[in-house]
Amino acid sequence: MKNRLCDISPGDTAVVSGMHAQGSIRRRLRDIGLVEGAEVECLMKSPLGDPVAYLIKGAVIALRREDAASVTVEEIRTWEM
Amino acid sequence: MGDVTTIALMGNPNVGKSTLFNALTGMRQHTGNWPGKTVARAEGSFSYNGRDYLMVDLPGCYSLMAHSAEEEVARDYILSGAADLIIVVCDATCLERNLNLVLQTLEMTDRVLVCVNLMDEAKRNGISIDLPRLSHRLGVPVVGLTARSKEGPSLILPAIDNALKAENTPLRPSYPQPISEAVNRLTPFIPERNKAQRKYIALRLLDGTNYPGNDDFALKKQLGSTRNELLEKGMDIQAVNDQITAEISGLAHYICCNTVCRQISSFSRDRRIDRLLTGPVLGFPAMLLLLAGILWLTIIGANYPSQLLSSLLFGLQDRLLEVCQHTVLPPWLYEMLLLGVYRVVAWVVAVMLPPMAIFFPLFTLLEDLGYLPRVAFNLDRCFKGCRACGKQALTMCMGFGCNAVGVTGCRIIDSPRERLIAVITNSFVPCNGRFPTLIAIISMFFVSARGGFRSSVTSALLLTGVILLGILMTFGVSRLLSATLLKGVPSSFTLELPPYRPPQIGKVIIRSVLDRTVFVLGRAVCAAAPAGLIIWLMANLQPGGISLLSHCSAFLDPFARLLGLDGVILMAFILGFPANEIVIPVMLMAYMAQGTLIDYTGLEQLRALLIQNGWSWTTAVSMLLFSLMHWPCATTCMTIKKETGSLKWTLVSILTPAIIGMALCFVFNLAVRLFIP
Numbered sequence: 001m002k003n004r005l006c007d008i009s010p011g012d013t014a015v016v017s018g019m020h021a022q023g024s025i026r027r028r029l030r031d032i033g034l035v036e037g038a039e040v041e042c043l044m045k046s047p048l049g050d051p052v053a054y055l056i057k058g059a060v061i062a063l064r065r066e067d068a069a070s071v072t073v074e075e076i077r078t079w080e081m
Numbered sequence: 082m083g084d085v086t087t088i089a090l091m092g093n094p095n096v097g098k099s100t101l102f103n104a105l106t107g108m109r110q111h112t113g114n115w116p117g118k119t120v121a122r123a124e125g126s127f128s129y130n131g132r133d134y135l136m137v138d139l140p141g142c143y144s145l146m147a148h149s150a151e152e153e154v155a156r157d158y159i160l161s162g163a164a165d166l167i168i169v170v171c172d173a174t175c176l177e178r179n180l181n182l183v184l185q186t187l188e189m190t191d192r193v194l195v196c197v198n199l200m201d202e203a204k205r206n207g208i209s210i211d212l213p214r215l216s217h218r219l220g221v222p223v224v225g226l227t228a229r230s231k232e233g234p235s236l237i238l239p240a241i242d243n244a245l246k247a248e249n250t251p252l253r254p255s256y257p258q259p260i261s262e263a264v265n266r267l268t269p270f271i272p273e274r275n276k277a278q279r280k281y282i283a284l285r286l287l288d289g290t291n292y293p294g295n296d297d298f299a300l301k302k303q304l305g306s307t308r309n310e311l312l313e314k315g316m317d318i319q320a321v322n323d324q325i326t327a328e329i330s331g332l333a334h335y336i337c338c339n340t341v342c343r344q345i346s347s348f349s350r351d352r353r354i355d356r357l358l359t360g361p362v363l364g365f366p367a368m369l370l371l372l373a374g375i376l377w378l379t380i381i382g383a384n385y386p387s388q389l390l391s392s393l394l395f396g397l398q399d400r401l402l403e404v405c406q407h408t409v410l411p412p413w414l415y416e417m418l419l420l421g422v423y424r425v426v427a428w429v430v431a432v433m434l435p436p437m438a439i440f441f442p443l444f445t446l447l448e449d450l451g452y453l454p455r456v457a458f459n460l461d462r463c464f465k466g467c468r469a470c471g472k473q474a475l476t477m478c479m480g481f482g483c484n485a486v487g488v489t490g491c492r493i494i495d496s497p498r499e500r501l502i503a504v505i506t507n508s509f510v511p512c513n514g515r516f517p518t519l520i521a522i523i524s525m526f527f528v529s530a531r532g533g534f535r536s537s538v539t540s541a542l543l544l545t546g547v548i549l550l551g552i553l554m555t556f557g558v559s560r561l562l563s564a565t566l567l568k569g570v571p572s573s574f575t576l577e578l579p580p581y582r583p584p585q586i587g588k589v590i591i592r593s594v595l596d597r598t599v600f601v602l603g604r605a606v607c608a609a610a611p612a613g614l615i616i617w618l619m620a621n622l623q624p625g626g627i628s629l630l631s632h633c634s635a636f637l638d639p640f641a642r643l644l645g646l647d648g649v650i651l652m653a654f655i656l657g658f659p660a661n662e663i664v665i666p667v668m669l670m671a672y673m674a675q676g677t678l679i680d681y682t683g684l685e686q687l688r689a690l691l692i693q694n695g696w697s698w699t700t701a702v703s704m705l706l707f708s709l710m711h712w713p714c715a716t717t718c719m720t721i722k723k724e725t726g727s728l729k730w731t732l733v734s735i736l737t738p739a740i741i742g743m744a745l746c747f748v749f750n751l752a753v754r755l756f757i758p
Binding site for chain 2: 048
């Protein structure tokens with residue numbers, strides 16, 4: 001099982017390795033900078049745990065769990081907060 | 082004409098296009114710190130160095146691949162060649178992502194000026210940008226500025242002048258061989274375009290983007306065979322698409338290397354604020370506290386100006402009446418004008434205007450600060466549970482200002498189903514025009530009359546409760562619609578949380594107080610004055626000895642009683658259709674015309690007048706419920722018709738809150754009668 005973006009916790013960084021969303025959501029996610037090789041940092045969860053905010057190419061973007069689950073990541077690094 | 086230079090502004094959402102547009106043209110496009118404000122194309126003009134410019138503000142978009150209506154508008158505009166220069170506005174704090182759009186624009190045209198905005202914000206957060214290197218790498222002129230500052234426009238004007246003369250050699254991505262060969266095969270079949278545009282269109286045809294005008298037979302045939310060739314090399318449409326976007330973002334990454342320098346601690350302050358305002362412990366209490374705080378400021382702030390205005394305006398009314406009595410004017414004429422038209426306008430100005438003029442700037446400050454997207458972030462889980470979009474929280478917040486604006490704002494929601502849900506439920510949050518009604522009823526019936534700090538806090542808390550009920554109804558009705566008229570599952574959701582920006586407090590307060598005052602006064606003249614006239618005529622025309630007013634209210638009375646209201650209140654709501662802020666003034670006028678006249682000196686007199694007309698606490702609660710939930714005002718209805726383009730959905734938007742409001746009032750009064758003897 002590959003690591004998914006939705007599995008990393010606040011404070012972690014990871015590198016995007018692929019995406020299995022289709023159609024318009026795939027393009028939308030790529031537009032905001034989720035392309036192979038892009039570094040992503042998980043910043044914080046919303047009060048109810050979903051959505052989660054990520055730092056992507058310098059911008060803070062909130063994604064729902066379902067959408068973040070379609071992005072696979074590697075090289076997960078955990079920072080001690 | 083002829084000699085006008087056309088300039089188009091484009092860029093990602095929320096990078097300050099409208100701020101720059103306003104600074105250059107002196108116009109007042111709505112600005113605020115959240116993505117998606119500019120929903121339609123705006124145009125304005127200005128002159129510089131003896132040259133006339135037409136400026137076009139295109140809606141914000143992340144890409145030009147035409148996934149959404151905004152992107153299509155922007156792309157078609159650039160391809161049309163109508164602009165002599167395209168300014169791509171970028172956000173200095175996340176330049177790399179913004180370069181995506183710059184590079185896509187450069188693929189179509191070389192008449193580009195890149196404007197890196199928000200330089201101050203970048204500097205504050207430890208980001209430095211080597212602008213000459215950026216310009217050198219992109220092959221087009223680059224200017225860095227802060228559009229909100231005074232110097233912003235003075236920097237861009239000479240840059241525009243120079244950019245119009247510049248000979249550019251823009252950087253363009255070179256795609257892998259299979260794709261570039263396929264492009265070369267298609268370009269001869271695309272007519273009437275320059276080389277760059279032909280290449281661009283060929284790429285869009287290959288990556289499966291809709292492009293108008295691709296119904297040419299020879300082109301279609303060529304496209305089919307070229308696609309097959311690519312398929313043989315193992316590249317389907319999605320692979321082509323991925324290659325193209327990967328190429329562009331790789332290029333953007335390369336440009337930023339050694340051009341953008343970022344300190345590790347960038348935006349640490351924003352992160353700290355966010356951890357509080359969207360944290361698991363404080364997220365929701367902070368939202369409630371902010372809402373209650375704003376309402377409290379509105380209530381105490383409105384108190385004094387309200388009293389001042391009423392003693393002034395009603396004093397003037399008595400003086401004018403005296404003066405008129407000594408003239409030859411017929412009494413019916415001046416009484417109609419003074420006791421009808423003037424009085425209802427005076428009510429609107431004295432009772433309704435102060436809370437509106439205070440709430441609106443406070444709300445605008447929150448909007449400028451960048452808090453509204455955080456509300457959407459906090460509430461998205463709830464909206465998802467209702468199978469709606471979290472951005473509905475943004476349109477709901479805009480509804481607090483004005484429901485018509487909230488309805489227009491629903492364009493930021495991509496899914497048509499979720500957009501309709503947001504449109505239909507928008508009027509469940511009380512707009513600025515309904516706040517004063519709620520405040521007046523709460524202060525008269527549910528708070529001790531002594532005034533002071535404690536009663537203002539109680540009022541604010543009660544009002545917060547009423548608004549929470551409205552928000553709960555929004556959730557409930559959204560869920561109900563998702564299960565009935567608008568069946569479906571929630572679609573995907575991406576929401577950008579912009580950096581917090583210190584709002585320009587003085588400017589916001591002065592401008593929105595003035596704007597609001599002018600706006601309310603305008604509506605007062607258009608809606609309140611005729612309504613005052615109608616009420617006066619209805620009270621004074623007495624065919625058969627009974628006034629028309631009594632006839633009408635007696636006619637509406639039985640039904641209104643079922644809702645815990647009376648005929649006069651219901652009539653006021655009906656006459657208040659053009660503008661919600663005239664409901665209470667019209668109601669008071671009608672009561673006064675029927676009973677004894679009293680001079681207004683404060684809410685206590687009003688309370689006495691209402692009780693004299695049979696009001697009890699249940700009437701007050703019913704009035705609160707019905708103010709919160711009835712038909713949207715005329716402006717909102719027209720906006721809904723315009724936005725949905727459908728009479729059916731407009732009717733649904735009118736009937737949904739009306740039926741639910743009536744049902745709740747009915748059930749409440751039934752319960753009171755059953756359980757409280």
